Each structure stands twice: as structure tokens, then as C-alpha cells.
Amino acid sequence: MCGIIGYVGPRAAKDVVVEGLRRMEYRGYDSSGIAVVDEGSLHVRKKAGKISNLDAELALAPLPTTHIGIGHTRWATHGGPTDSNAHPHVSSNGRVALVHNGIIENFASLRAEAEAQGAVFASETDTESAAQLLGLELANGVDLFDAIRSVARRLEGAFTLVAIAADQPDRVVAARRNSPLVVGVGDGEMFLASDVAAFIEFTSSAVELGQDQAVEITRDGYRVTDFDGLPAEVKPYEVTWDLSAAEKQGYDWFMVKEIHEQPQAVADTLLGRHTVDGQLTLDEVRISPETLRRIDKIIIVACGTAFYSGLVAKYAIEHWTRIPCEVEIASEFRYRDPIIDPMTLVVTISQSGETADTLMAIRHAREQGAKIIAICNTNGATIPRESDAVIYTHAGPEIGVASTKGYTTQIVACYLLGLYLAQVRGMKFGDEIAEVMEELASMPAKMQTMLDNQQQVKDLARDLIDAQSVLFLGRHVGYPVALEGALKLKEIAYLHAEGFAAGELKHGPIALVEEGVPVFVVVPPRGRDQLHDKVISNIQEVRARGARTIVLVEEGDDEVLPYSDVTIRHPKCSTLLQPLLAVVPLQIFAAEVATLKGYDVDQPRNLAKSVTVE
Numbered sequence: 076m077c078g079i080i081g082y083v084g085p086r087a088a089k090d091v092v093v094e095g096l097r098r099m100e101y102r103g104y105d106s107s108g109i110a111v112v113d114e115g116s117l118h119v120r121k122k123a124g125k126i127s128n129l130d131a132e133l134a135l136a137p138l139p140t141t142h143i144g145i146g147h148t149r150w151a152t153h154g155g156p157t158d159s160n161a162h163p164h165v166s167s168n169g170r171v172a173l174v175h176n177g178i179i180e181n182f183a184s185l186r187a188e189a190e191a192q193g194a195v196f197a198s199e200t201d202t203e204s205a206a207q208l209l210g211l212e213l214a215n216g217v218d219l220f221d222a223i224r225s226v227a228r229r230l231e232g233a234f235t236l237v238a239i240a241a242d243q244p245d246r247v248v249a250a251r252r253n254s255p256l257v258v259g260v261g262d263g264e265m266f267l268a269s270d271v272a273a274f275i276e277f278t279s280s281a282v283e284l285g286q287d288q289a290v291e292i293t294r295d296g297y298r299v300t301d302f303d304g305l306p307a308e309v310k311p312y313e314v315t316w317d318l319s320a321a322e323k324q325g326y327d328w329f330m331v332k333e334i335h336e337q338p339q340a341v342a343d344t345l346l347g348r349h350t351v352d353g354q355l356t357l358d359e360v361r362i363s364p365e366t367l368r369r370i371d372k373i374i375i376v377a378c379g380t381a382f383y384s385g386l387v388a389k390y391a392i393e394h395w396t397r398i399p400c401e402v403e404i405a406s407e408f409r410y411r412d413p414i415i416d417p418m419t420l421v422v423t424i425s426q427s428g429e430t431a432d433t434l435m436a437i438r439h440a441r442e443q444g445a446k447i448i449a450i451c452n453t454n455g456a457t458i459p460r461e462s463d464a465v466i467y468t469h470a471g472p473e474i475g476v477a478s479t480k481g482y483t484t485q486i487v488a489c490y491l492l493g494l495y496l497a498q499v500r501g502m503k504f505g506d507e508i509a510e511v512m513e514e515l516a517s518m519p520a521k522m523q524t525m526l527d528n529q530q531q532v533k534d535l536a537r538d539l540i541d542a543q544s545v546l547f548l549g550r551h552v553g554y555p556v557a558l559e560g561a562l563k564l565k566e567i568a569y570l571h572a573e574g575f576a577a578g579e580l581k582h583g584p585i586a587l588v589e590e591g592v593p594v595f596v597v598v599p600p601r602g603r604d605q606l607h608d609k610v611i612s613n614i615q616e617v618r619a620r621g622a623r624t625i626v627l628v629e630e631g632d633d634e635v636l637p638y639s640d641v642t643i644r645h646p647k648c649s650t651l652l653q654p655l656l657a658v659v660p661l662q663i664f665a666a667e668v669a670t671l672k673g674y675d676v677d678q679p680r681n682l683a684k685s686v687t688v689e
């Protein structure tokens with residue numbers, strides 16, 4: 076959570092910083108702030124609420140045009156979303172301004188220590204203890220870069236700190252542990268940010284900072300060390316997407332743009348995976364075939380939507396590989412003492428690659444000797460860096476807080492992994508793999524059909540705008556789709572919604588059904604007739620109790636028509652691939668309901684895109 080930026084260079088720092096914050100607002104939008112250095116003093120503006128509030132403040136009280144600055148957009152943890160708790164925090168001796176992403180767990184003892192040395196606190200945040208300690212170090216004559224490392228060594232928890240000093244108009248320093256930080260390397264200018272989106276307008280050359288590393292930037296370059304000051308190795312890389320990919324391109328919301336990008340994102344995720352001689356290649360999976368053949372259990376760990384894509388993956392992976400596969404919510408994983416050994420393959424799924432719960436889960440798994448494969452959308456993020464192998468989903472930047480193309484590309488990447496394991500372990504012949512790959516390759520066009528026919532779903536959103544509660548039912552892979560449909564509606568339309576395994580209805584949830592309650596049902600394609608017929612029975616059960624049934628079903632399946640109030644068709648596909656199509660109308664429905672209700676679709680209340688605290 077939280078977006079951080081630092082800048083030094085020839086441009087007006089206030090403009091670079093505020094624009095960078097705007098591009099990272101998805102990371103948190105409880106407050107924002109900026110600090111610049113001018114003629115030996117720090118100048119700070121900060122405001123609770125969205126960046127538009129900071130804009131208004133800057134219009135009332137403009138900042139001087141300087142060439143060094145830091146900024147922050149906050150997702151509140153310690154201390155409410157108020158002006159005084161907004162970052163940057165300035166030490167009470169006026170020496171430094173500091174921004175922070177993460178949680179400092181030992182802040183109480185550090186605060187007491189700083190207070191004992193005369194610091195006067197102005198906020199309720201954990202962050203301010205770091206700012207005060209840094210200010211005290213400088214007052215004792217310690218160099219700024221040495222001082223940030225010294226403070227970092229003393230902090231427990233997760234943090235990226237970025238700081239500037241009143242008497243040093245030419246450098247920004249930072250340190251990171253368990254929270255992201257990227258250096259942007261420009262020509263005569265340098266950037267620091269939580270996400271490359273903050274500076275991609277100016278440079279595509281980036282350097283990802285490793286765990287427990289500190290960095291100093293000046294106009295001419297950057298210097299990275301560990302927390303003890305020893306030079307550290309870093310890997311520079313080129314960012315392959317540009318600013319236009321991160322802008323709305325005419326759509327009202329990033330989420331809607333991202334829904335429409337799914338055919339391309341799925342096609343890109345499939346690109347180059349299948350050789351002409353019929354072999355599936357996952358170049359990034361640098362775990363030897365021998366090791367993969369020895370695996371006797373797979374555990375998928377993830378959060379939220381990524382967890383639901385893992386639930387879909389389980390059906391395919393077990394079916395294709397016959398390896399037992401568990402799927403676990405990352406935040407529960409390590410606390411239940413899971414049975415893991417070197418024969419366990421942990422697959423972690425994360426769009427951002429920075430989700431703290433997921434990161435902690437894989438660290439726990441590694442300690443027990445498991446091999447880790449990450450499925451991730453963000454090049455160079457912490458989770459892939461701490462994994463043995465990575466399969467990147469090539470979805471491009473996902474800005475809307477509600478994940479859409481993240482979900483569908485994660486499912487595709489999981490399927491590639493399942494097929495690859497089946498190939499390596501001799502569970503599937505080349506022609507069988509080619510058959511699935513061929514069907515996967517046909518999915519972008521089918522997804523496009525769903526997008527082309529969205530008016531029906533938008534009309535439905537208008538009809539159901541006053542619904543108090545919406546239920547979603549599915550069986551097999553339709554069950555996680557139901558969960559995902561409900562999550563989308565909860566998170567952006569603030570509407571009570573629940574997803575259920577349709578077979579569980581009779582065990583309780585059917586009591587929720589009353590006259591007029593909208594119930595979406597995902598009907599499995601024909602070919603798994605038993606499953607199909609069971610779901611038709613479930614539809615009859617809810618309809619008999621007054622539900623308004625909205626049925627997602629493949630073309631040509633008319634068996635459902637007598638029991639369906641609204642029928643949404645999707646092109647024919649096999650059961651395992653149905654989630655890629657069935658989820659699209661559910662995403663559109665949620666986005667439309669939220670839009671009609673006048674909510675901020677991209678930045679729903681209480682949420683942040685990247686959840687970097689446990």
C-alpha cells in the first residue's frame with residue numbers, strides 16, 4: 076500500500092512528484108503530500124483525501140520551484156486519514172522530511188527513545204518515529220545516507236523510507252525491506268518510486284532494489300548499498316510498456332479499459348509458449364524436469380481474485396497431472412502449520428507481486444524446502460524475485476483496484492503450468508497438449524464476442540440497480556467464477572453479494588432466496604452432462620422460491636430457457652476454459668452497477684491496489 080516518489084533533476088520537482096503520485100493513487104488514496112527543499116528549508120504540503128485535495132492546497136499555497144522533492148499517497152495503517160497523519164513527516168528539529176510505505180512494528184519503543192532525546196511528535200503514525208530518529212542522527216553530524224541506513228537497521232517490520240534533508244538540495248536517500256522501491260535512471264535526473272508508473276513518462280530504464288538495500292540518488296547517478304554500507308548488486312532492466320498503456324485511452328475507468336484488454340492480454344500471455352514441434356516451453360521455469368517429476372504435492376497460495384484464479388487452476392492441474400493440489404488463502408497459510416517438504420511445489424499467484432500476505436507465505440514455504448513458482452504480472456517485483464521460477468502474465472499494467480485482466484491471464488498462466496507439468500511427467504502426449512493450446516488460442520476471439528455483446532449486461536445492471544443483495548452460483552470451475560463475480564460487486568458497487576457452490580445451496584444458503592433476489596448461475600457446457608443437469612436442477616430450486624435467475628450458458632444450450640429470466644450466452648468452449656468467458660459479463664455488470672451508482676470504480680473505498688501490509 077502507499078505510493079512513494081522521490082526526484083532530483085532539472086525539472087520542477089513539485090510537478091514531477093504530484094504527477095507521479097497521481098499515477099500511483101491506486102496504491103492508496105487516504106491522503107497525499109509533497110516536500111521540497113529550497114534555500115536550506117523544507118517546504119511541505121499535505122492533505123487528507125484524494126490527490127485533488129492536495130492540488131487544491133497547492134493552488135492556495137504554492138510551493139517554490141525546486142529540483143528535488145519527495146511525495147506520498149497513503150493507505151492508512153497507524154493513525155487515521157487526517158492532514159497531520161499524512162506524509163511527508165518532518166522531524167521536529169526541521170532537518171529532514173520522510174515518507175514511508177509499510178508498517179514499523181517497533182514504532183512505540185522508537186518513539187519513546189526519540190521523545191527522550193527531545194523530539195516532539197505531531198502525528199499518530201508509526202512513520203514519524205523514523206523521521207524523528209533520522210532528524211536526530213543528522214543533528215549529531217551523521218551523513219544523510221549513513222543516517223538512513225542506521226535508522227533502517229533499527230526498524231522492525233516492512234518499510235520503504237525515502238527522505239530529503241533541508242541542507243542537502245542535491246540528493247534523495249531511501250531504504251527498503253519488504254516493500255517495493257524502484258530507481259528510475261534518466262539522463263541527468265533520477266527517480267525513486269514504488270512503481271515504475273510514477274516515472275515511465277520520463278524514462279524506461281529502471282533498477283529494482285533488493286531486500287535490505289539502501290540507495291542514494293543525485294542528478295548524475297545512483298549508489299546502492301546494503302544496510303551496513305557495503306556496495307550491493309542490482310539488476311537494471313528496461314520497462315517494456317509505455318505511458319499510453321497506463322492511461323485510460325477514452326474509457327471512463329481503467330477497470331473498463333482493462334476488461335476490454337483481456338483478449339489481447341490472454342493472447343500475449345500465450346505468446347511463444349508452444350514450439351512448432353508441439354512442445355510446451357516455459358523458459359522462465361528454471362526448475363529442472365527431474366525436480367518437477369519428483370513433486371508429490373502442489374499448494375497454490377494467493378489472495379483475493381488471485382486466490383479465485385488458483386481455485387480454477389486446481390481443477391485443471393489435478394485433472395491433467397494427477398498431482399494433489401491444494402489452494403490456500405495466503406494470509407491463512409503459514410499460521411496453520413502446513414505440511415511442506417522439498418517435494419512440495421508451491422505456486423504463488425499475484426498480479427502485483429508485492430502482496431505482503433503472499434510474500435510471507437512463500438518465505439515460509441521456502442524455509443521448509445519447497446520449490447516456488449510465481450505467477451505474476453509485474454516484472455521484477457518482490458514475489459517473483461524471491462521465487463525459484465516465474466511465469467509472467469503479459470497483461471500490461473493493471474491500474475483499476477478491481478482485478479480483471481489479472482484474473483483471466485492468471486488462469487491462462489496456471490493452465491500453461493499444468494500442461495507443462497503434465498508434459499514433463501509424461502501424463503499428456505504432445506497432441507493432447509496441442510489440442511488444449513489450440514483451444515486456448517481461440518479464447519481471445521471468444522472473449523471479444525462477449526465484449527461485443529455487452530449491452531444486454533449493461534441493461535441488466537440498470538434493471539437491478541436497486542437490488543439489496545445478489546447471489547452467484549456455480550459448480551466445478553463455475554464455482555470460483557461465482558466467487559469472483561460476487562467479489563467484483565462487493566468491492567466496487569458496495570453491494571452485498573455472495574458466491575456459492577450450487578450444490579451447497581440446500582445446506583443453508585437457499586434460505587437467503589426470496590421473491591425477486593437476483594441469482595446469477597454459471598451453467599457448465601454440455602459434455603459434462605451430469606454436472607450440467609445438476610446445475611439446471613439448482614436453477615429450478617432457486618426459481619421455485621422466487622429468485623430472478625440470470626443464467627450464463629453456452630450457445631445452443633436451450634435446456635435452461637424455461638427456468639431462466641435472463642439468458643447470457645457465451646461461445647462454445649470446454650468446461651475447463653469456461654471461466655475465461657463466463658467472468659466477462661460479471662466484470663461488466665459490476666463496473667456498470669458501480670458507475671450507475673456514481674461510485675469511483677477505479678478507487679473503491681477502503682481498498683488499495685497493492686496490499687503490501689499483512
Ligand code: M6R
Nearest residue numbers: 379380381425426427430477478
Ligand atoms: O496483486 P495481487 O494479485 O497479489 O492482489 C491480490 C488481491 O489483493 C487482489 O486480487 C484483490 O482481491 C483485488 N482487489 C480483487 O479485485
